[in-house]
Amino acid sequence: MKMIDRQEYDDLMNYLQPVFRRIWEHENDDRKKRGKSLDMFQYGFPINEIYHYKTGDEGEDFYIIYNTLFLSTISRQIKLAQQQYPQKFGTGNADDLIDALYNVSNYKLLGDRAAYLYHLIDYNCCYVVYRKNGVYNDILRIDLLRDTKLNKKDPTQKDIIGGMLHVLKHFSIEGKNLGTGTDINDVFDVTHLIYLIAMAFRLKKKCAKCKYEAIQKFDTYAMHASFYRNPTTDVYYLNTYFKDRNEK
Numbered sequence: 001m002k003m004i005d006r007q008e009y010d011d012l013m014n015y016l017q018p019v020f021r022r023i024w025e026h027e028n029d030d031r032k033k034r035g036k037s038l039d040m041f042q043y044g045f046p047i048n049e050i051y052h053y054k055t056g057d058e059g060e061d062f063y064i065i066y067n068t069l070f071l072s073t074i075s076r077q078i079k080l081a082q083q084q085y086p087q088k089f090g091t092g093n094a095d096d097l098i099d100a101l102y103n104v105s106n107y108k109l110l111g112d113r114a115a116y117l118y119h120l121i122d123y124n125c126c127y128v129v130y131r132k133n134g135v136y137n138d139i140l141r142i143d144l145l146r147d148t149k150l151n152k153k154d155p156t157q158k159d160i161i162g163g164m165l166h167v168l169k170h171f172s173i174e175g176k177n178l179g180t181g182t183d184i185n186d187v188f189d190v191t192h193l194i195y196l197i198a199m200a201f202r203l204k205k206k207c208a209k210c211k212y213e214a215i216q217k218f219d220t221y222a223m224h225a226s227f228y229r230n231p232t233t234d235v236y237y238l239n240t241y242f243k244d245r246n247e248k
Contacts, residue, residue, distance in 0.1 A: 001051050001052065001053050002051070002052050003047075003048065003050070003051065003052070004047065004050050004051075004052050004063070006047070008052070009047045009050065012050070012063060012065075012129065012136075013044060013045075015129075015136050016065075016127070016129065016139075019139060019233070019235065022232070022233045022234075022235075023141070023233050023235060026230070026232045026233050045065050045066070045067060046068060049065070049066040049067070049068060049071055050063055050064070050065045050066070051063065051064045051066075053195070053198070055199065055202060059132060059133040059134075060130070060131070060132050060133075060202070061130075061131050062128055062129060062130045062131065062198055062202075063127075063128070063129045063131070064126060064127075064128055064194060064195070064198060065126060065127040065128075065129065066126045067123070067124065067125060067126065069119075069123055069124045070124040070125055070126050070144055071126070071191075073101070073120070073124055073144060074144075074164060074190040074191060074194070075189075075190065075191055077101055077104055077105060078101070078168070078178060078190060079173070080104045081097075081100035081101050081103070081104045082100075082173070082176055082177075082178065084100070084103070084104055085099070085100035085103060085104075086176065088100035089176065089177040089178070089179065089180070090177035090179075090180065090181065090182045091157075091180060092151075092154075092157055092180050092181070092182075093157040093158060093180060094148045094157070094158040094159055094160045094165075094180055095148075095157070095158050096180070097160070097165065097179060097180050098113070098116070098117055098120070098148070099113070101116075101120070102116045107119060117148070120144050120145060120165075121143070121144070121145060121146065121147060124143065124144035124145075125141055125142060125143045125144065125163075126141075126142050126194065127139060127140065127141055127142070128140040128142065128194075128197075128198040128201060130201075130202065138201070138236060139234075139235050139236065140197075140198070140201050140227065140235075140236045140237070140238065141235050141236065141237050141238070142163065142164060142194065142197065142237075142238045143162060143163035143164070143237070143238070144163050144164055144165055145160050145161065145162060145163040145164070145165040145166060146161045146162030146163050146166075146237075147161040147162070148160060148161060149161055159180075160179070160180060162237065162238065162239060162240075163238065164190070164193075164194075164238075165179055165180075166179070166240060167179075167193065167197075167238070167240060167241045167242070168181075168190070168193075169181030169183065170183045170185060170240075170241070170242040170243065171183065171185050171186075171187050171190075171193065172184045172185060172186050172187075173186060173187060173188070173189075173190075174186065178190065183242075183243075185243050193241070196216070196223065196241075197225060197238060197241050199216065200214045200216040200223060200225040200241065201214065201225065201227065201236070202214075203215065203216060203225075204225070204227055204236075210228055210229045210230070210231060211226070211227070211228055211229075211239075212226070212227040212228075212229065212236070213225070213226055213227075214226075214227070215244060221243055221244075222243075222244045223241060223242065223243055223244060224240075224241070224242055224243075224244035225238075225240070225241045226238075226239035226240050226241075227239060
């Protein structure tokens with residue numbers, strides 16, 4: 001991993017800005033159908049929150065591009081919420097997790113919990129951009145979460161839909177749950193999961209019209225990743241990432 005220089009940054013942003021425009025326009029079309037709109041969209045990112053990685057294959061590398069809100073949430077606020085509100089983790093209820101994050105955030109100065117949820121959905125993400133022999137190609141967007149919805153089996157609870165907060169139900173730090181689930185799969189840092197997902201992304205294989213799966217094998221276990229390609233924007237989205245109990 002290394003930071004990038006100014007020329008790399010300019011080249012990357014010049015390539016991505018038309019992509020960001022397509023995403024914004026497409027998402028606003030969807031929001032307007034629900035009587036909403038997103039008036040602001042991030043077209044630039046801090047140079048010090050963009051990281052460059054080699055995959056190990058000849059001529060192949062990728063960039064992870066964080067927005068500040070997303071990076072702050074996964075690197076600081078989740079750990080803080082876990083420490084201060086441990087009873088809100090591992091309950092199976094998205095509302096508990098959102099409550100814990102809201103309570104440790106500074107968003108209370110700006111708005112209520114409902115506004116905070118939309119803030120998490122609309123403004124928190126990172127991008128993984130692959131490059132082969134100097135040519136940019138596939139782009140993966142990792143949202144913090146896509147939405148929440150009522151649990152079909154228990155309407156008193158809600159589920160996290162998509163993004164990192166969904167993924168974190170499968171992981172823990174020092175035996176403590178990082179999301180709504182109860183799986184104990186320790187990682188040392190949430191940002192390391194982003195790297196692992198980025199590495200899994202390059203292994204994807206098409207399994208349906210716009211759905212892709214990847215099996216990422218390690219020495220004693222395997223991880224399973226699922227992605228969705230939006231045909232309008234040609235950008236991939238993370239569905240989930242978890243330890244595959246059927247693969248070794």
